[in-house]
Amino acid sequence: MTTATSLYPLSTRAAALRSSDVRELLKAAQRADVISLAGGLPAAELFDAEGLRAATRAALETPAAALQYGLTEGQPALRAALEARERSHGIALAGRSLLVTTGSQQALDIVARLLLDEGDVVVVQRPSYLAALQTFALAGAQCVGLEEDEDGARVEDLETLAFARKPKLIYLVTPFANPSGASLSLRRRQWLLDWAARHQVLVLEDDPYGVLRTEGEAPPSLMALAQDVPGAAAWCGRTSTLSKAVAPGLRLGWLLLPQALAEAAARVKQALDLHTSSFAQEVAAQYLAGDRLEAHLQRVRGAYRERRRALCEALHAAFGDALVFSEPEGGMFVWARFTDGTDTRVLLPRALAAGMAYVPGDAFYADAAPRDRLRLSFTTEPPARLREGVARLHAAWQATRGA
Amino acid sequence: MTTATSLYPLSTRAAALRSSDVRELLKAAQRADVISLAGGLPAAELFDAEGLRAATRAALETPAAALQYGLTEGQPALRAALEARERSHGIALAGRSLLVTTGSQQALDIVARLLLDEGDVVVVQRPSYLAALQTFALAGAQCVGLEEDEDGARVEDLETLAFARKPKLIYLVTPFANPSGASLSLRRRQWLLDWAARHQVLVLEDDPYGVLRTEGEAPPSLMALAQDVPGAAAWCGRTSTLSKAVAPGLRLGWLLLPQALAEAAARVKQALDLHTSSFAQEVAAQYLAGDRLEAHLQRVRGAYRERRRALCEALHAAFGDALVFSEPEGGMFVWARFTDGTDTRVLLPRALAAGMAYVPGDAFYADAAPRDRLRLSFTTEPPARLREGVARLHAAWQATRGA
Missing domain, CATH: 3.40.640.10 (Type I PLP-dependent aspartate aminotransferase-like (Major domain))
Structure with a gap:
């Protein structure tokens, strides 16, 4: 296929913009059977x-x-x-x-x-x-x-x-x-x-x-x-x-x-x-x-807190010391690190095959990146699905260790 | 007053962006008593x-x-x-x-x-x-x-x-x-x-x-x-x-x-x-x-045509050979040139004082610009106001010639 850089005289800066390979990998995360903790989206069902x-x-x-x-x-x-x-x-x-x-x-x-x-x-x-x-x-x-x-x-x-x-x-x-x-x-x-x-x-x-x-x-x-x-x-x-x-x-x-x-x-x-x-x-x-914003925010914060707690508890229970993270006091993400050297880029295809998605940590570095991190979003899935997502991640991780 | 360029290290390109002096001049065009033919806006009363x-x-x-x-x-x-x-x-x-x-x-x-x-x-x-x-x-x-x-x-x-x-x-x-x-x-x-x-x-x-x-x-x-x-x-x-x-x-x-x-x-x-x-x-x-767009466009085109005709007829009647322009088959603007050497930048403050506004033609040139042009928008005013606007422009122009 013809690419823009080969045919057209792009500006130096535009030619240097790369499409993220993570974006390509995560296209699979849009499958209905995948529990995606990869997004950075707010929960659509809570919109007012x-x-x-x-x-x-x-x-x-x-x-x-x-x-x-x-x-x-x-x-x-x-x-x-x-x-x-x-x-x-x-x-x-x-x-x-x-x-x-x-x-x-x-x-x-x-x-x-x-x-x-x-x-x-x-x-x-x-x-x-x-x-x-x-x-x-x-x-x-x-x-x-x-x-x-x-x-x-x-x-x-x-x-x-x-x-x-x-x-x-x-x-x-x-x-x-x-x-x-x-x-x-x-x-x-x-x-x-x-x-x-x-x-x-x-x-x-x-x-x-x-x-x-x-x-x-x-x-x-x-x-x-x-x-x-x-x-x-x-x-x-x-x-x-x-x-x-x-x-x-x-x-x-x-x-x-x-x-x-x-x-x-x-x-x-x-x-x-x-x-x-x-x-x-x-x-x-x-x-x-109007007077709806504060009540709306209370609702959103309540749901996100419950989801974040469910995610963190499930991660603790499944991985114990193999995965370390600080539970944040808000926001949308948990940032975790494997202590056993697991390469999250290698783990991702297995996690997708098991039916869950996350973003491998190296995607957030412009330069030499640690390979043992991952970002998990807790905003778009209810607690039960978050727990199931963690179970799938755990199964994929265990399979990697067995391999 | 402190300006950004004196205090902050702006990028070369941003520092070169100039606020248009026409924009400053035309602030007066927002006065309620001014008939503005300076804008580039569609007619708000026709929005669907x-x-x-x-x-x-x-x-x-x-x-x-x-x-x-x-x-x-x-x-x-x-x-x-x-x-x-x-x-x-x-x-x-x-x-x-x-x-x-x-x-x-x-x-x-x-x-x-x-x-x-x-x-x-x-x-x-x-x-x-x-x-x-x-x-x-x-x-x-x-x-x-x-x-x-x-x-x-x-x-x-x-x-x-x-x-x-x-x-x-x-x-x-x-x-x-x-x-x-x-x-x-x-x-x-x-x-x-x-x-x-x-x-x-x-x-x-x-x-x-x-x-x-x-x-x-x-x-x-x-x-x-x-x-x-x-x-x-x-x-x-x-x-x-x-x-x-x-x-x-x-x-x-x-x-x-x-x-x-x-x-x-x-x-x-x-x-x-x-x-x-x-x-x-x-x-x-x-x-x-839906099925509303074509009827809406008919309405808008009909109104704009009537307004453009009113403006062009009034200009012909008032200025005769002193102002030349081609009536366009659409769009929003009439672009006209004075044949008597009138400097439209000099004329503008007088037109504003007489209660009408236009954009002097030199505003549309990055380099050495002719001074005898002006742009008149016909979209936002009804025919009677357009005619009154032309009358005011004519009065201002005559005063300049008498000066």
């Missing part, structure tokens, strides 16, 4: 379709707002609602501006294009959210990874890492990182903000999962903390999304930046897609103006 | 809100499709509906693939990032759709303009223009170009496809306005013609949008590319926003599956 139906009816009462071209920065009603949510979490809006984005994925692309020239350095956590690495690569950047432990990314390593160039951007998923589930500790948050202010490097905090916390207390966001660290407010950006709180299909995220940077970001966004769907924005604004 | 309300109800009956994450290529139902529309206009889908985009603006960004490296050459028409120039600039490209006449862009000049590098892309709005309203003639379409095939340069046809044709017969699209020009099918891409046919607020466009290129385009799009709103896509798919 009734609430969104009412919100849509309300939004379409003003067709000129919901259906016409809108402002690049976002629909005023949605911006106000999102700003109010951020304020309620201790974030001051003075000197900052909020831009509605087509999912938080677009927020990453906007920041990348705003800041990055060919060869610029972006600091990420390791392992990493893969689509972020793709976006930074498409902007021509090199990513340098900070190892993670239980307190999140080891930001102190910024002092000792040898960078080819001074970093332009530090990108971290701060609560419940994907895939590791680790959250950045309060002490590290403060240390990082002080470092960023002194070195004048933008820190972009990505917070898709904070809304899915079921236990423990959340530390203040980087952006809330930045107000108390001299000079840090000017070097802190933040992105989040309605994908986990309301529904991914709306494709609504937002980007909070210091005012001067936000204005330049809006010029970039205009060249990307003019603006995000005003229809989706007006529906979301109506939904947030 | 009732039809979209029914489509939304239907879409939300399957929340898992409308609200969940979707495929990067687009929702299957919408892709099928758009493919059927394209097929009905003589476009064969074999060997091609359709990607749903977040408006056709994103289609331009995807193609730019797919093909363009720093310093690459893109051929555009002159004058040009400004947001396209911004997108190509953000990809690091240099734009070279083909002059236009009544038959559209003078593509034959491709033979004689001296390019710094062989062009990577030829981008043309083929029917009813913005701002000129000119449509590329059949003879030039065939010539261009032959040239593109021989030189192996991708031609991207942008067709947002073809659906707004009210008179005359449309020549086949470049993509339909490419099937009959040896080698051309592999070098022809096409983008269009539902913004003019249904509603811009949905932010739904599409990109048709040769298969191998479409696969690479999907990898690029994934890094940009994962996928376009599945909610908007499912609503649009339901709307297109």
Whole structure:
């Protein structure tokens, strides 16, 4: 078959984008008989379709707002609602501006294009959210990874890492990182903000999962903390999304930046897609103006907590010491490591044959990756199916050991 | 005030993006007492809100499709509906693939990032759709303009223009170009496809306005013609949008590319926003599956024709030979030139003071621009207001001549 790279003169950056081989492997996970713990999706049966139906009816009462071209920065009603949510979490809006984005994925692309020239350095956590690495690569950047432990990314390593160039951007998923589930500790948050202010490097905090916390207390966001660290407010950006709180299909995220940077970001966004769907924005604004969100979130968090507990208990019971992991206080994923040297890439076809799927850990590394990790999502399957999925994984694992 | 460029290390390309000064000037056009012929918006009072309300109800009956994450290529139902529309206009889908985009603006960004490296050459028409120039600039490209006449862009000049590098892309709005309203003639379409095939340069046809044709017969699209020009099918891409046919607020466009290129385009799009709103896509798919679109388009075309006639007659009556223009057979704009040397940039503040707005023609040129042109939109105002707008323009023009 003809490939684009052989026939067409692709840009250097586009030619370097590779289709993930994991994606190919996991096509089998879509079979009806496979229990998939490989996805990164919220539970569709918990969507508040009734609430969104009412919100849509309300939004379409003003067709000129919901259906016409809108402002690049976002629909005023949605911006106000999102700003109010951020304020309620201790974030001051003075000197900052909020831009509605087509999912938080677009927020990453906007920041990348705003800041990055060919060869610029972006600091990420390791392992990493893969689509972020793709976006930074498409902007021509090199990513340098900070190892993670239980307190999140080891930001102190910024002092000792040898960078080819001074970093332009530090990108971290701060609560419940994907895939590791680790959250950045309060002490590290403060240390990082002080470092960023002194070195004048933008820190972009990505917070898709904070809304899915079921236990423990959340530390203040980087952006809330930045107000108390001299000079840090000017070097802190933040992105989040309605994908986990309301529904991914709306494709609504937002980007909070210091005012001067936000204005330049809006010029970039205009060249990307003019603006995000005003229809989706007006529906979301109506939904947030109603009184259903908190009850909906309680329901989602309750279900996810029950599912996560079921998964973790089944993993403990089946694998004992052969599999280690920390049960996170929220998010969507359990990140586990085999202590017996099991290669999760080798195990995957056997797990698929046994009727379950996961993502092998090496998929989350741009460079030399450990082969003994796996990511398990607990959000889309009920407890009984999660337990059955673990039983199938265990059977596949035992067969590998026997082989 | 602090600007981003002084405080932050913006990327070279983002730092070069300028906010349009026309945009600043035209803020006054939003005053209620101003009759604005400056916009590029469809008429909001003609949106089929009732039809979209029914489509939304239907879409939300399957929340898992409308609200969940979707495929990067687009929702299957919408892709099928758009493919059927394209097929009905003589476009064969074999060997091609359709990607749903977040408006056709994103289609331009995807193609730019797919093909363009720093310093690459893109051929555009002159004058040009400004947001396209911004997108190509953000990809690091240099734009070279083909002059236009009544038959559209003078593509034959491709033979004689001296390019710094062989062009990577030829981008043309083929029917009813913005701002000129000119449509590329059949003879030039065939010539261009032959040239593109021989030189192996991708031609991207942008067709947002073809659906707004009210008179005359449309020549086949470049993509339909490419099937009959040896080698051309592999070098022809096409983008269009539902913004003019249904509603811009949905932010739904599409990109048709040769298969191998479409696969690479999907990898690029994934890094940009994962996928376009599945909610908007499912609503649009339901709307297109219904029987309302053709009647809606008849209504829109009828209104636009009446408005365009009113505007053109009023311009003729008021200005006579002092203003020349061709009345287009569709689209949204009249592009006019003063024959008395009137500088439309100088005239604009006076027109605004008199209570009307237009876009001065020099806004549509990246380089040395003629100063005697203006673009007038006829879509958003009823005939009486268009006539009053022309009267105000005439008063402002006479005052300038008296000054």
